[in-house]
Amino acid sequence: MTRVLTWHVHGNYLLYLSRADVELVVPYLESRRHPYGGRVGTFPWPDNLVEVPVGDLRHERFDVVLHQSLETWRYDRQVVLTEAQREVPQIVLEHDPPRRSPFDSRHPVVGENVLLVHVTHFNELAWDNGDTPTRVIEHGVEVPPEARYTGELERGLVVVNNLASRGRRLGLDVFLRAREHVPLDLVGMGSEELGGLGEIPPDELPAFAARYRFLFNPIRWTSLGLAVCEAMHVGLPVVGLATTEMSRAIENGVCGYVDTDVRALVRRMRHLLADPEHAQRLSAGARLLARERYGIDRFARSWTETFEEVAAGDQRVRSRTAASRPSDQRRASVSKSVR
Numbered sequence: 001m002t003r004v005l006t007w008h009v010h011g012n013y014l015l016y017l018s019r020a021d022v023e024l025v026v027p028y029l030e031s032r033r034h035p036y037g038g039r040v041g042t043f044p045w046p047d048n049l050v051e052v053p054v055g056d057l058r059h060e061r062f063d064v065v066l067h068q069s070l071e072t073w074r075y076d077r078q079v080v081l082t083e084a085q086r087e088v089p090q091i092v093l094e095h096d097p098p099r100r101s102p103f104d105s106r107h108p109v110v111g112e113n114v115l116l117v118h119v120t121h122f123n124e125l126a127w128d129n130g131d132t133p134t135r136v137i138e139h140g141v142e143v144p145p146e147a148r149y150t151g152e153l154e155r156g157l158v159v160v161n162n163l164a165s166r167g168r169r170l171g172l173d174v175f176l177r178a179r180e181h182v183p184l185d186l187v188g189m190g191s192e193e194l195g196g197l198g199e200i201p202p203d204e205l206p207a208f209a210a211r212y213r214f215l216f217n218p219i220r221w222t223s224l225g226l227a228v229c230e231a232m233h234v235g236l237p238v239v240g241l242a243t244t245e246m247s248r249a250i251e252n253g254v255c256g257y258v259d260t261d262v263r264a265l266v267r268r269m270r271h272l273l274a275d276p277e278h279a280q281r282l283s284a285g286a287r288l289l290a291r292e293r294y295g296i297d298r299f300a301r302s303w304t305e306t307f308e309e310v311a312a313g314d315q316r317v318r319s320r321t322a323a324s325r326p327s328d329q330r331r332a333s334v335s336k337s338v339r
Contacts, residue, residue: 002063002307005085007076008037009068010095012202012226016140018049019300022307025062027054027080035069042201058082063311066091070108089310091115094123096223097244102126115310120224120245137306140299141229141290147206149235149283154273155183156239157212159205159227160219164193171218174241174262182269184216210234213279214256214272216265217246224249232290237282239269249293255286
């Protein structure tokens with residue numbers, strides 16, 4: 001079985017990634033600080049996700065190293081990996097679109113011998129990837145079979161972590177504007193600051209969400225959220241901004257509505273509250289589209305094939321050891337932790 005080293009960057013994504021037919025190794029520190037959390041949290045981690053003390057990492061053998069953040073690519077691999085481990089084929093996974101420009105941002109790993117994987121087609125389009133080999137592996141999620149849409153609550157649900165502090169990029173202004181006209185409940189870490197309901201455990205969120213009439217996604221500029229994909233699997237109609245990958249993920253009148261006019265979105269949400277039969281039709285469309293595009297089996301198969309291809313020794317994705325060196329502060333911090 002292919003053995004892959006990665007870090008605990010996004011808990012939900014790591015859980016779904018563990019469905020690939022590989023052995024995933026995640027390093028941990030006793031403090032469990034990010035990204036050295038290992039199997040931390042209440043997720044139902046499977047047996048093929050193995051945690052190793054970061055200090056023992058040098059004794060492990062890997063076929064592939066998967067970086068889910070630029071920090072581990074730029075710095076941590078120079079500190080916690082041996083020279084031989086740095087020669088193992090490397091993948092960099094890009095979770096986000098560029099922050100500064102959607103057409104003039106060169107990806108930081110351009111020029112390195114890595115495979116650059118994007119989680120959405122929009123991300124791959126927006127980044128300047130140069131001649132670095134890329135591929136897109138779209139999200140794949142699963143929800144408990146008993147979590148099925150009822151839409152009984154005449155309210156909309158918003159799922160965003162720390163919305164109060166993340167501001168316009170995550171759509172704080174859009175949420176506040178829409179909330180003046182539509183009953184919306186906000187959940188997620190730090191949601192209490194905005195009168196929200198707090199954080200719902202990941203394994204409980206699908207059933208919790210199923211009672212709401214629709215999901216409203218106010219996010220202006222980020223990658224496609226797993227919460228959107230999970231809500232579609234449950235059967236929630238999705239209403240949101242027609243930006244980034246949302247314009248491709250949501251088909252108007254089929255599984256929800258997207259628009260760049262917030263007033264139009266408010267009208268759509270008020271219509272869904274007034275017409276539960278229409279919401280039920282969109283619910284069926286959301287579940288069908290989610291199964292076709294964001295199914296966990298397709299996701300696991302795509303990652304398994306990618307890991308196997310990279311491990312097979314494609315020279316285009318072998319990393320060079322002469323990569324960027326960590327800053328003195330970062331080096332000291334990580335080095336001290338692994339002693």
